[in-house]
Amino acid sequence: MILDSYRIATEPYYQPQGQEIATFLAAYHERLPIMLKGPTGCGKTRFIEHMAWRLGKPLITVAAHEDMTAADLAGRYLLEPSGTVWHDGPLTLAVRHGAICYLDEIVEARQDTTVVIHPLTDARRILPLDKHNEIVPAHSDFQLTISYNPGYQSAVKDLKESTKQRFIAIDFGYPPPATESAIVARESGADADLARLLVTIAERSRNLQGHGLDEGASTRMLIHTGRMVRAGLPLPVAVQSGIVLPITDNPDIRAALSDAIEACLP
Amino acid sequence: MILDSYRIATEPYYQPQGQEIATFLAAYHERLPIMLKGPTGCGKTRFIEHMAWRLGKPLITVAAHEDMTAADLAGRYLLEPSGTVWHDGPLTLAVRHGAICYLDEIVEARQDTTVVIHPLTDARRILPLDKHNEIVPAHSDFQLTISYNPGYQSAVKDLKESTKQRFIAIDFGYPPPATESAIVARESGADADLARLLVTIAERSRNLQGHGLDEGASTRMLIHTGRMVRAGLPLPVAVQSGIVLPITDNPDIRAALSDAIEACLP
């Protein structure tokens, strides 16, 4: 089938933190569009992969960006020997054949993207392809999920009210320490002690958030650092290259962060 | 017939609130263009669907956005084996074959869109296709309706006087509580008690409008929340994911809204 390459073969590991699975399942049951909210690297992408696997549906992911046009989502005409031929874009593929479509960081997109999804998110459940003079009714399996990092939003770049009010929202945050340690250990191959230590380091960095740091270290960074240690790098070098150096160039913040970390190291 | 896919087969549920149906029918009788004004999710789209069904006319809906060009409405040349061939855009389809054309959130569009509709909205009732050197006289069934959310307008983005003065305007607002409860119950499958409770919650949120919230919860959100409850989600989780989390990320507003809601919950 046309969407086979979008199916997820093996279960993506996901550690639940609250009501997010029940909420997603209820919204999916009602085919209501879903908005995943939360900071960088806290597991939103993993969650949607897990849910797609759990529901046995193909998943089409599109990373939104400010140069993305409606045609990048909906499709366009391409020139072939027999003339111009319509090619479905990733959103149309999902709508027509029944996939979960995941629009990552939707606020980055221009407003024409946002507007394209409106008729898919109300009772109509259709995708009008104006340039193709076609109205595609959504497949009964189609589901739309978007992600949204509230920390990024500004007055200039925000979803319009008429868009926001179409979505069921699920909040994500950093997991509690024990859960996060388990995730880091499992994903990086670090032992329990190292995983706990890395989570402690992350907490120190998160305390600096708003005091010079835009965001603290994500779960993803901890996993990277654990893998660097497993690959043989000394722990202090791994922590510098995996956590400290990537998140700030400010010498004072680097020093503060390094001091806070050093106090945790064995 | 070419517009068959744009016909509405079954009656869309619509609960009248005032003189809007009489006004629409009079304007349609005179083929005067109509502007639907009102906030997000209060039923403008449903109203136009209802009227199209009632009048037995096909409905072509175009969601305006700031990257939409005049060609997206009027049509363009496409390359085919025999050379370039003209393809009517959605507005031209409606003009030529006699549909109601609904331009949703017209202020989002660039001014060339607005200007394209001028000769359709005065005594001429024509659509000049400059690039096609054709003047399309409007079919006697053609009617133009636009929507407009006054809450969005700014000095930068507003209709020009010479556009505004061409339209008969109909104002929409949130329905009175009893009407809104009936709508929510019917559309979400919620029982009367839950529907009334959801409307009470919406009123609390609308009281916060202008005090941190850009807009209160729409009727659409209440219906979504009712459907989440029907799908088995506990009421407080449904209210959070369907109403509180989507409309604000500000922790203080979230707390105020949650408090106001909690006081209503059974």
Place this chain on the structure above:
Amino acid sequence: MILDSYRIATEPYYQPQGQEIATFLAAYHERLPIMLKGPTGCGKTRFIEHMAWRLGKPLITVAAHEDMTAADLAGRYLLEPSGTVWHDGPLTLAVRHGAICYLDEIVEARQDTTVVIHPLTDARRILPLDKHNEIVPAHSDFQLTISYNPGYQSAVKDLKESTKQRFIAIDFGYPPPATESAIVARESGADADLARLLVTIAERSRNLQGHGLDEGASTRMLIHTGRMVRAGLPLPVAVQSGIVLPITDNPDIRAALSDAIEACLP
């Protein structure tokens, strides 16, 4: 003949207000370009239609907008089986075959449009098609007329001196009450009393111009309102939907306008 579809078959009703017809005829006799100045909906478009009918010349109307390019006026190459073929734009059509070309709201256009008309508006009377390496001498019947709403102009969007000084200007305003009543009665089918009443309402709204309203109600709005009444809508509902709601969303101005109107209603 190629311009037949641009001929006006039946006399467009026009009620003269001053020297405008004599001025237009003198300028047309000299083939001097003409600029019609005046507010929204006061009859500029009707006047040019009337003059085209009176002179028995085809009329090609182009609504200018800020995304209009010089090619939209002059023409462009289109791809055909035998290669690219030149297609005249509406201005070139008028220049080559002898029509009156009416550029509506010229200030909306980008400067390349304005510059395109320069060699047509001095002794040369030519249209150089640079991309086609052709110089089109104007047909002896060709005449250029533009419209201009002085209320819109800002420092950013204004005609350049070198453009303005090429035109004979004709000023338009709202007609005197008796004339306007006659126009409204004739165009809307309203009886004399209703027409007079509508003109009185318009005068009230024009008094609010500059005090919260950008422009008062145009003659066009009065005609629309009269037609809504003829279609069976009660007068107060017709006045709201045809005059009050379209021109302002400000609740205070709406109230002031409604009060001023109510005092006139029978």
Place this chain on the structure above:
Amino acid sequence: MILDSYRIATEPYYQPQGQEIATFLAAYHERLPIMLKGPTGCGKTRFIEHMAWRLGKPLITVAAHEDMTAADLAGRYLLEPSGTVWHDGPLTLAVRHGAICYLDEIVEARQDTTVVIHPLTDARRILPLDKHNEIVPAHSDFQLTISYNPGYQSAVKDLKESTKQRFIAIDFGYPPPATESAIVARESGADADLARLLVTIAERSRNLQGHGLDEGASTRMLIHTGRMVRAGLPLPVAVQSGIVLPITDNPDIRAALSDAIEACLP
């Protein structure tokens, strides 16, 4: 010959005002590029037409504007049955076959236009067509002339020093009264009295320049007004439509200007 349609058949009337003809002839003898400076409608275009006629050279005029690209001057590839074919733009035509190329209002153009002419205006006298991988040496008859209205220039839109310093400059202004009267009489068919009166009116308007008026009435406007009178319009109506209404919409300036004019009328 390819440039025949650019030749000027009959002598364009030009009334010399100073050393401008000698300066132009000397610069043409040396093939130095020339810049004509002066206000709107004072005869720069007529002068270049006269000089082209006098020298017996074809004249290619291009009106610069801010959307003009280098390709609009130099040329571009067009799609033909045998593939893409290069078509010379107007500047390349002039360079290759030996015409005077007149770039009107050069400051309006984007900087790529200005840069395109640099290698034509120094010892190299070549036009590199980068996209065509061709270097066109200028024909020995080729001459470049540009016009420039100093009243328009702002900090944003001005020629670069490295462009200015390549040109011989000739200054133009309004002619002295007797000369201007002779021009107006000859060009409009007005008798000597009317011509003198129109020049007096122009002087009044020029006195208001900088006091509410951007520029006073040009010689062109006087000619237009004379022609309107010849076509039978009463003098006061002709003066209003030909001079007062086109140059200002400000009621106070209109009144001041009308008063100043009325004092001159017989």
Place this chain on the structure above:
Amino acid sequence: MILDSYRIATEPYYQPQGQEIATFLAAYHERLPIMLKGPTGCGKTRFIEHMAWRLGKPLITVAAHEDMTAADLAGRYLLEPSGTVWHDGPLTLAVRHGAICYLDEIVEARQDTTVVIHPLTDARRILPLDKHNEIVPAHSDFQLTISYNPGYQSAVKDLKESTKQRFIAIDFGYPPPATESAIVARESGADADLARLLVTIAERSRNLQGHGLDEGASTRMLIHTGRMVRAGLPLPVAVQSGIVLPITDNPDIRAALSDAIEACLP
């Protein structure tokens, strides 16, 4: 093989300064994306060339700039006799066939570039080619490295947190004097005395950084100057043309820099 022209045949000279080689090897072992941070001309490009040679992998370098589009990285359709054909861009080449892809000065790129690399830098290791409806899984040899000059970043142009947190970072700075002298001697053919002298001069310029100079002289400049001396230019002339004149046009800074340098010259 298709990437052969991207292989580095001879060992690029690189003088290690710290843990950078171990860190790179560990990150490469884990196929974690790498970010090289540091000032202009301190050896980042040489380092990645050295590592590619050391690992025996082809290296595809792309210099990012603000006009680079996602298609410049991912690929595009080109028109061929049989219709449009997809051509892989440099990033896709690297992903599909297993090269190290080095994106130089990534912050210069528009956000669509940044977003394109996201799915390559997490557990998915895929490159979705939306316009080609293809998901390219990364070859097991594929590795992504980006460079980043912290001195350039501003509030407007910076990597997003969600991008930064995906990378292992390696810091680069100017080498210690003895190391830098050795590099300069080896690369420029200068003798040890001249090399040491040039490094001393560089240190003087680096002391002026932040006091009128944006950046001090890079190692690259010292090598250039050494080569100019080797080519026979007198040392003071070489120092002026290779160091002083390129980095500043400010006469005061030039004088200060020249004075500081003169004190070192023999």
Place this chain on the structure above:
Amino acid sequence: MILDSYRIATEPYYQPQGQEIATFLAAYHERLPIMLKGPTGCGKTRFIEHMAWRLGKPLITVAAHEDMTAADLAGRYLLEPSGTVWHDGPLTLAVRHGAICYLDEIVEARQDTTVVIHPLTDARRILPLDKHNEIVPAHSDFQLTISYNPGYQSAVKDLKESTKQRFIAIDFGYPPPATESAIVARESGADADLARLLVTIAERSRNLQGHGLDEGASTRMLIHTGRMVRAGLPLPVAVQSGIVLPITDNPDIRAALSDAIEACLP
């Protein structure tokens, strides 16, 4: 050979002023990229032509401007009967076949131009044509020279440090009076007295630089003025049209400049 039309047949006259020839030869010997710095019309273009002639290498000159794209330098696909065919741009021509490539006024270009030259200006000496999936190694004769007018640079438009530090710089200024007189005499055919007088006039204008004038009169202007005199124009008229009128429109500066000049005239 393909570059023959880019060879300079006869020696371009150039009067050396310092170490510039030795510096250029040393940098060319090392194939280091060169940056010519200096004001308008002081001889940078003539110098590079002279050096190309002296070295017997073809010279490809590209005038940079802000609308120039990387494709204008590197090349692009053109549509031919057999499909799209790659055409080398001027920079690629120079790189592939061994010419000196002179990028005039490089700061005018967008950053993608600047970035395109980076891999040509370090040890790699390659030009990656991303869109053509080709890496062009520079011909051993290839040399890159850019020009740069420090007087133009602003915070917005300046070369990046990482670009500047890749170039050997050569400073140019106005020649000393005796040299400049010799140049003017030779290039304009003026006798020694006139040449000296023109240089004296230029010095007066250069004293006004920064006091109302952006730049003083260039050597080029003196040559133009000398040629106008030789063509028979009286000296004062030649000086006005060749020096005073082109560089300023400010009446006060014009008067000051004219006064300063008059004092020198015989």
